[in-house]
Amino acid sequence: MKRFPYPTLMVQGTTSDAGKSTLVAALCRLLWRSGVKVAPFKPQNMALNSAVTSDGGEIGRAQALQAIAAGVAPHTDFNPVLLKPSSDIGAQVIVHGRVRAEMDARDYHQYKTVAMQAVLESHARLRQQYDAVIVEGAGSPAEINLRDRDIANMGFAEAVDCPVVLVADIDRGGVFAHIVGTLSCLSPSERGRIIGFVINRFRGDIGLLEPGLEWLERETGKPVLAVLPYLHGLYLDAEDAVQPVAPRAGAFRVVVPSYPRMSNHTDFDPLRVHPEINLRYVRQGEAIPGADLIVLPGSKNTRADLAWLREHGWFDAIRRHLRYGGKVIGICGGFQMLGASVADPEGVEGAPGTSQALGLLDMSTTLAGTKRLAQVSGEFAFGQNDIPIDGYEIHMGVSEGVAMAHPAFCIDGRGDGAMSADGQILGTYLHGLFDNPRACAALLDWAGLHGAQEVDSAALRNASLDRIADAAEPLLARLLELAAR
Structure with a gap:
């Protein structure tokens, strides 16, 4: 592939843990394997798992994993704003890899206009250096209480005028309600940015799902770009939730x-x-x-x-x-x-x-x-x-x-x-x-x-990145097909 038709493509989710981080990593690995110079990006992240970058700063762990998928060294521009909660109402605010302040939620809300400038500066630098930037949203764009001064989801997408793929987790149930409900919470211009849906973590008979997919496309007028399988046994860095561990007797x-x-x-x-x-x-x-x-x-x-x-x-x-x-x-x-x-x-x-x-x-x-x-x-x-x-x-x-x-x-x-x-x-x-x-x-x-x-954990990680990339190949094909129309 000589070029990717979306210089900036954003992945947003209907919920937290819908699969945004994994999907961005999969697309980064697919594009890297195709010869595209690609960078991951998350405007604002909230996580206690972080990584040290090549330029001596700090970013969310998921963006470090996505950098590995993209074949590049982690950099502070990949996650310009990182929030590390220190209490139920306060967090350490890290901008461009460095601590700026400890803020409560209200103070940070006022600070978002400053944070947005840092986000746009990082994105602009990445656009100059890379052929494609794959962006991960945070939480859900349907969180009405966080819409004002949003820098993490549609606020960013509107500011840089980029298309959005919406991913939903079918394994937790209610996937069609999640998608339709999310669309109903968006403005007309925001809804127009969504170019299609990804159904994540599906297991079962795809034939039983197809009537629902047809209904969803009729109801929304937008295509289902891919249905991704539930992949067991992945070794990928978790950003928030502690991964469950199966007990081993006698170990x-x-x-x-x-x-x-x-x-x-x-x-x-x-x-x-x-x-x-x-x-x-x-x-x-x-x-x-x-x-x-x-x-x-x-x-x-x-x-x-x-x-x-x-x-x-x-x-x-x-x-x-x-x-x-x-x-x-x-x-x-x-x-x-x-x-x-x-x-x-x-x-x-x-x-x-x-x-x-x-x-x-x-x-x-x-x-x-x-x-x-x-x-x-x-x-x-x-x-x-x-x-x-x-x-x-x-x-x-x-x-x-x-x-x-x-x-x-x-x-x-x-x-x-x-x-x-x-x-x-x-x-x-x-x-x-x-x-x-x-x-x-x-x-x-x-x-x-x-x-x-x-146990070679680096080899396990790379093998898992290849697995999720292989599973996401139909999505990349649909994206290229959609852009060619």
Whole structure:
């Protein structure tokens, strides 16, 4: 394919989790395979799973995945506005990869006019550099209360005058009502932008669906561009919801507390698919099970999540786990929780103050307004210390104390994290800890799973991107056919 007839094409959804992120990734992979220079784009994203970009900024995890699909390095222009919720009403506002402010919903609503300029600047730069820009909307364009100053859905589409594909998830039920109801909430010009529909996650006899598709096309005057199958066993980075994990009897038990502001749970995706591991997220109200390894994940609000751990019995459970010889890993905010205290004198994550932490490592952490963002690499500082490790850092704190004299890793010539004197506790600021197959196997060996199989998560991810692209080939053909009329 020499060119794609839609310089900017937007994918919007009738609901959250309708399949927008996956469909954008599929189209990016298809166009890349066809020789089209393509970039993903999401004007505004709200997510606690993020990634560090090639230009040293921060974007939503889905756009980093879409960049892999498109064969390009992640860049801040792919997601110019990122909101990272720190409470039920407030979020950290990140523009062009950098923190601008902490805002509540009302303040951010007023800020949207500024944010829109950042969005349009990024889009303009991408249009100059790429043959096609595939855009992902956010939530649904039918959210009436968010229509004013919208930058995420039709507000953006109207501003850049681009066509829209509307995707709906049939697996959750009510797909025809979702589509027709969404259209009824749009203005005439917005409805006119929608060039067709995609029915996502279909399983069953397509013949039974066809009468509904014919009705939908008669009712709306718009074509159903594709019906995409429900694909099982995909390995794709999730942006919001924690992916369900099927229990494996007799496997090595890894337990992760799912606290309210858990961030970057994609750290655990390689463990989720590992055939020798039974990974379990423990949510509020669930009993804390026995484990071989407990991992404390990152947090967008470390002090609040520390309070949650204490309230739900994790302080005692972790100490009991250690007394019985279990291992503990703390990642980023989870690493900070392992120390004596976490102080927030400037109110970076909430009200200023200091919280008592688990007291398992001789160190303390002070939160500050400057966020460290970096892609890093190095090697283990314990065991077989020639083992390579790589990943990324996203944190706003500095940890200091005796424990830091015994780092877990050597990163770019400096120590990172800490290893306890008894070898039971490991802390690190490094995200993506388990992504490298050799590093993952070494960490599991330290934790007690000796001779663990190496799982290549990058290969699994690329294979899944090819699967969703293969499934979406009929959609690309229909788009080309539609543009040729």
